Amino acid sequence: MSSPSPITSVKARTIRIPLDAPTSFATREVHHRDYGIVRVRTEDGHEGIGFCYGGSDAGVLVSLAVRELLAPLLIGEDPTRVEGLWEKMYGTAILHGRAGAVMRALSILDIALWDRNARKADMPLHRFLGGYHSDSVPAYASGGYYLDGKTPEMLGEELASYVSMGFKAVKMKVGRLDPDSEEARIRAAREAIGPDVLLMLDANNAWHDLPTALRFMARYEPYDPYWIEEPFRVDDIDNHARLSARTRVPVATGEIETGRWRFKELLDKGGAIILQTDAAVCGGISEYRRIGATAASYGINLCPHWFHDLHVHLVGSAPNGQIVEFFPDDKVLNFRRILDRQLESRDGHLILPTEPGLGFNFDEAALDDYALDDWA
Ligand SMILES: [Mg+2]
Numbered sequence: 080m081s082s083p084s085p086i087t088s089v090k091a092r093t094i095r096i097p098l099d100a101p102t103s104f105a106t107r108e109v110h111h112r113d114y115g116i117v118r119v120r121t122e123d124g125h126e127g128i129g130f131c132y133g134g135s136d137a138g139v140l141v142s143l144a145v146r147e148l149l150a151p152l153l154i155g156e157d158p159t160r161v162e163g164l165w166e167k168m169y170g171t172a173i174l175h176g177r178a179g180a181v182m183r184a185l186s187i188l189d190i191a192l193w194d195r196n197a198r199k200a201d202m203p204l205h206r207f208l209g210g211y212h213s214d215s216v217p218a219y220a221s222g223g224y225y226l227d228g229k230t231p232e233m234l235g236e237e238l239a240s241y242v243s244m245g246f247k248a249v250k251m252k253v254g255r256l257d258p259d260s261e262e263a264r265i266r267a268a269r270e271a272i273g274p275d276v277l278l279m280l281d282a283n284n285a286w287h288d289l290p291t292a293l294r295f296m297a298r299y300e301p302y303d304p305y306w307i308e309e310p311f312r313v314d315d316i317d318n319h320a321r322l323s324a325r326t327r328v329p330v331a332t333g334e335i336e337t338g339r340w341r342f343k344e345l346l347d348k349g350g351a352i353i354l355q356t357d358a359a360v361c362g363g364i365s366e367y368r369r370i371g372a373t374a375a376s377y378g379i380n381l382c383p384h385w386f387h388d389l390h391v392h393l394v395g396s397a398p399n400g401q402i403v404e405f406f407p408d409d410k411v412l413n414f415r416r417i418l419d420r421q422l423e424s425r426d427g428h429l430i431l432p433t434e435p436g437l438g439f440n441f442d443e444a445a446l447d448d449y450a451l452d453d454w455a
Contacts, residue, residue: 086153093133103224112133116130129190239272278303335360
C-alpha cells in the first residue's frame with residue numbers, strides 16, 4: 080500500500096441563491112436558499128467536495144461548525160480512514176448537535192472524504208461504493224409547489240410537462256389549503272398525468288394530529304397516491320405509525336432525520352414504509368449506508384431526498400435504493416447554478432456519471448456571485 084497522503088486543508092463557504100419566484104409548501108415560504116459547501120484537500124493534490132442545504136436563512140451555521148469544530152480534527156489525518164474520522168467527528172460534535180447544522184457539517188465533510196477517495200481511485204462514486212445499477216437509475220420529477228396565482232389547472236400542466244419529458248413518477252406539495260382546494264389540486268394533477276404515472280404527495284410536516292391527517296387523506300386516497308410524505312413533524316413518530324396503520328397510502332419520511340438510531344426507531348414503530356434519508360443531513364454517506372443496510376433487513380427501500388447530484392450515486396450503488404428525487408429545473412432546487420455539470424435524464428432515468436468521484440465540480444465564478452463569505 081502506498082503511504083497515506085494526509086489532509087492538508089479543510090475549507091467551508093456559505094452560498095445564498097435567491098429563488099426567481101418565492102415558492103411555498105405546507106409550512107413555509109422560501110425566498111432564497113442557503114447552502115454550506117466544503118472542500119477537503121490532501122497533500123497529493125487530490126480533493127473532494129461536499130455540500131448541504133443550510134436552510135432558507137443562517138446557512139453560515141454549517142460553515143461555522145466546519146471551521147470551528149470539525150476541520151481541526153481532520154488536518155493531518157489519513158483521508159482513507161473514513162470510518163475512523165466519522166467517529167472522531169461524531170464524538171466531538173455530540174455535545175453541539177446530533178441533528179441540524181452541526182450534523183450537516185459532519186455530513187458534508189464525510190461526503191467530501193468519500194468523493195476525494197473515489198477521485199483518487201479514478202472511479203465514479205457509485206462504483207467506488209460498490210456499484211449496483213449499470214448505466215442509469217430510476218428518477219421521479221419533483222415539483223408541484225404552491226405559488227401565488229397558481230391554479231389547479233396550472234399545477235396539472237406542470238406535472239404533465241414532466242411526464243412529457245419521460246418521467247413515470249411525479250411529486251406535488253399538499254397540506255397547505257382547505258380540504259376542498261386540496262382535492263381540486265390533486266384531481267387536476269391526476270387528470271393531467273393519467274392513471275399510470277406514480278403521484279407522490281409531500282405534506283412537509285403539515286399536520287399535528289391524526290384526525291386532521293385522516294380527513295385530508297380521505298380526500299387524497301381516491302386519486303391513488305403512491306406515498307404521503309412527512310405528514311407530521313419529524314419527532315412525532317407515533318402519529319406516523321398510527322397513520323400508516325390507517326391509510327392504504329404508504330407513509331414516507333426521513334428527509335430531516337439523522338443518525339442510525341432514530342431511523343431504527345422509525346422502522347421498529349412502523350412509522351414509515353419508505354425512507355427518504357438524505358446523506359447531506361443524516362451523517363454523510365457513511366451513515367446513509369448504515370441506515371440503508373438496516374432498512375434492507377426490514378425489507379424497506381430508500382428514496383433519498385433532494386440533491387440528485389449526490390443521491391444518484393447512492394441509489395446507484397444499493398439494491399434497496401429505489402428512485403432518485405430529481406428537480407428538472409432551478410425553480411426550486413437552485414443548487415445547480417453553482418455546478419459545472421448537470422445530470423442527464425432519459426426516459427424517466429438519470430444517467431450514472433462516468434467521471435471520477437461525484438462527477439462534477441463547483442463553478443468558481445458562480446460561487447463568487449452567490450457567496451456570503453470566502454473559503455475559510
Ligand atoms: Mg419532502
